Amino acid sequence: MTSMDNALDEDEARAFDERVRKGLGTDQAVHYTAEPKFDGTSISLRYEDGVLVSAGTRGDGSTGEDVTRNVRTIKTVPLKLHGKGWPAVLEVRGEIVIPIKEFERLNAEQLKAEAKVFANPRNAAAGSLRQLDSRITASRPLRFFPWGLVRFPAGRCRSITRRWSRSCATGASRSPTCSAR
Numbered sequence: 257m258t259s260m261d262n263a264l265d266e267d268e269a270r271a272f273d274e275r276v277r278k279g280l281g282t283d284q285a286v287h288y289t290a291e292p293k294f295d296g297t298s299i300s301l302r303y304e305d306g307v308l309v310s311a312g313t314r315g316d317g318s319t320g321e322d323v324t325r326n327v328r329t330i331k332t333v334p335l336k337l338h339g340k341g342w343p344a345v346l347e348v349r350g351e352i353v354i355p356i357k358e359f360e361r362l363n364a365e366q367l368k369a370e371a372k373v374f375a376n377p378r379n380a381a382a383g384s385l386r387q388l389d390s391r392i393t394a395s396r397p398l399r400f401f402p403w404g405l406v407r408f409p410a411g412r413c414r415s416i417t418r419r420w421s422r423s424c425a426t427g428a429s430r431s432p433t434c435s436a437r
Contacts, residue, residue: 294401296353297382299327303346306337313385323385327352329394332401350402354381358397
């Protein structure tokens with residue numbers, strides 16, 4: 257998984273596009289979807305025959321951490337995709353976040369318990385995924401927002417995106433600024 261880092265102007269966005277095209281080995285136009293950035297932890301979910309089999313963080317871009325056990329406790333991550341006809345392998349990319357109001361509530365609970373408060377929602381989300389005890393992860397107000405589908409058969413993007421959208425309606429969160437077409 258790659259990141260745009262802090263592309264704050266048009267030149268930086270163009271430089272990102274050049275890196276992507278170079279990595280893909282193409283001079284052809286690449287189509288992107290842009291949404292406001294969530295301040296959370298990037299995650300990649302791998303589904304085989306519609307069943308969640310693994311979840312990994314971005315790590316250094318090449319090697320991430322296996323957080324499957326903890327991700328399975330997040331209520332907005334579908335453990336099984338609804339319906340039939342999913343590809344044998346589907347990878348869903350997204351962000352694990354703690355919404356601001358939930359973060360404030362979590363820190364208030366931490367203070368009340370005289371426990372350490374979290375510096376920010378991103379650190380709290382990342383730390384929650386790395387817990388050795390998945391019950392701690394399950395107790396945190398984590399939400400998954402998908403933003404991309406990869407590893408699917410050529411030519412099936414539109415139908416798979418629609419399918420994922422329908423599956424999201426039964427469990428996963430959807431970015432409030434984006435809808436499937």
